[in-house]
Amino acid sequence: MKATNIYFYSLFIIMMSCNKPENKLQVEVFETSAQGNKLTKVSEFPFTEKRVTIKLIPEQTFQTISGFGGAFTESSAYLLNKLSQKNRDTILKAYFAKEGANYSLTRTHMNSCDFSLSQYSYTPVEGDKNLEHFTIEEDKDDLIPMIKDAMAVSEDGFNIFASPWTAAPWMKDNNHWVGGKLLPEYYDTWALFFSKYVDAYETEGIPIWGFTVENEPHGNGNNWESMHFSPKEMTDFVQFHLGPKLEADGYGDKIILGYDQNRAGLKEWVDEMYRDEASSKYFHGTAIHWYESTYDYFPEALQYAHHKAPNKYLIETEGCVDSEVPKWQDDAWYWSKEATDWGWDWASEEDKHLHPKYAPVNRYARDIIGCLNNWVDGWVDWNMVLDRQGGPNWFKNWCVAPVIVDPDADQVYFTPIYYTMAHFSKYIRPNAKIIGLKNSDDKLMATAAQNPDGSIAVILFNEFESPKTVTLILNEKNVEITIDAQAIQTIVIHKV
Structure with a gap:
């Protein structure tokens, strides 16, 4: 098994073991899509067969916005x-x-x-x-x-x-x-x-x-x-x-x-x-x-x-x-x-x-x-x-x-x-820091930034014709969301 596969398999096991209400990441999700969303707040995420795992690494920082x-x-x-x-x-x-x-x-x-x-x-x-x-x-x-x-x-x-x-x-x-x-x-x-x-x-x-x-x-x-x-x-x-x-x-x-x-x-x-x-x-x-x-x-x-x-x-x-x-x-x-x-x-x-x-x-x-x-x-x-x-x-x-x-x-x-x-x-403010992440799908574009107030904005872009279900992981918490086909999405984590 390749090292990357072992890594994401391990993440899957961790997610299963901590998939309890207290370990659920609290997020707000906003989407713009070809289907008609316009920076619309979404809260229902239908399950899809296309699965993606994104792990945030806030201790890894890059440029200041x-x-x-x-x-x-x-x-x-x-x-x-x-x-x-x-x-x-x-x-x-x-x-x-x-x-x-x-x-x-x-x-x-x-x-x-x-x-x-x-x-x-x-x-x-x-x-x-x-x-x-x-x-x-x-x-x-x-x-x-x-x-x-x-x-x-x-x-x-x-x-x-x-x-x-x-x-x-x-x-x-x-x-x-x-x-x-x-x-x-x-x-x-x-x-x-x-x-x-x-x-x-x-x-x-x-x-x-x-x-x-x-x-x-x-x-x-x-x-x-x-x-x-x-x-x-x-x-x-x-x-x-x-x-x-x-x-x-x-x-x-x-x-x-x-x-x-x-x-x-x-x-x-x-x-x-x-x-x-x-x-x-x-x-x-x-x-x-x-x-x-x-x-x-x-x-x-x-x-x-x-x-x-x-x-x-x-x-x-x-x-x-x-x-x-x-x-x-x-x-x-x-x-x-x-x-x-x-x-x-x-x-x-x-x-x-x-x-x-x-x-x-x-x-x-x-x-x-x-x-x-x-x-x-x-x-x-x-x-x-x-x-x-x-x-x-x-x-x-x-x-x-x-x-x-x-x-x-x-x-x-x-x-x-x-x-x-x-x-x-709107969601990445001046003096935010771009942070690291690991993304299991190179066809789903993703970036993340931690704002001066401590909130994190994760931005995803799915330019393809199929929706994708994303498991987002931060520390010991996670959440599952779905991004529509041809959509851009901002996920805001208010409390880290």
Whole structure:
């Protein structure tokens, strides 16, 4: 008999011997499923032939969680302002209230991005090296009110980090919104830009937790706002300009996350960012996106990045269902393998295999669990709200958001992606610790975290067509639950 079989046989014997009421694990179970559950509390668990054993190992701890959430974009904020006050409040409470998803980590853009109504910069005056004309006036109609209203709703509060897509064209070698590089003569000006941004936003009453240095430094195919950095160029900018400037201006506590693009390039970036103590000093962590593949979460790259800098953040800062127009009020689509991403049409032949059709819920659940099991400590979705077209987006780069609205009809649709995100954000809180577990079924994805209040959240994802009965074991106690076919489930153990 194999060692693993002996192990789980032994667990079975232990379970039989202690299967008494006093040894039953007390849990609450919440499920979202293709059958129609939406973060629904379930208490009846029909027996199934497919059996799984999961043993929690709370004494084995991994990374500390920084949070889960989404991004404040001008497009999302603009749409909220077009809805009735009732629906606007409903959406903000769904994302930020304790009874909702209770988002704890969020992102926004500095200057415009593709999910803006137009292209704009906080530095409109050409040659203004000292940024005497710096202004965030463009954000005051939509973006800043959305953030402030979210802050008012959030009882626990949330951190916000900001990302630039590009400097103003006059600072770049191609004098254009798209592509090009920051001219060396403006490195100090661009560092000042970050400091001015913190000052302006905090004057508005919005504390800034940190930054990513540049959204997608490899560029985006020269389609919308972008600015290119090599690993060395970004590291030099942070080490010799941005880090010292923030420090000098009293903002040395602001988090700086390097890279901020797909995972396949992680090795060369973290090798450069953490090349020595002088550069590592200013990088607090690494930011990543998920667009390299619709199913592969690149565990080897994540492991490498963590072990290169084990005491730094490793945060997924952007992911969405891209190259798709949202399906309006069609829950089934989010569970079926009909979605495609940009790579379905445009990936090179050698990379086509990374971009098959996929179910949107699967993509989210697989990636978040895969990330948590490979040292990622935060996971941030892209737009919180988009319209039925997947915009507004000035480049017509349509995408899907967890909440879709029809502003003309004042209607709101909470997609299954919203509930998928909430399974993590609501039940795994900041400063939780990912804990160890042993899982007898490699087809059932599982992760677990112990929260600061002592509770444990176990999250399961069954993407297949058959339900499974799971025996969950913690210390000398156990409980049997059943997870439906095509379902994500959060099991909360309140008393350990």
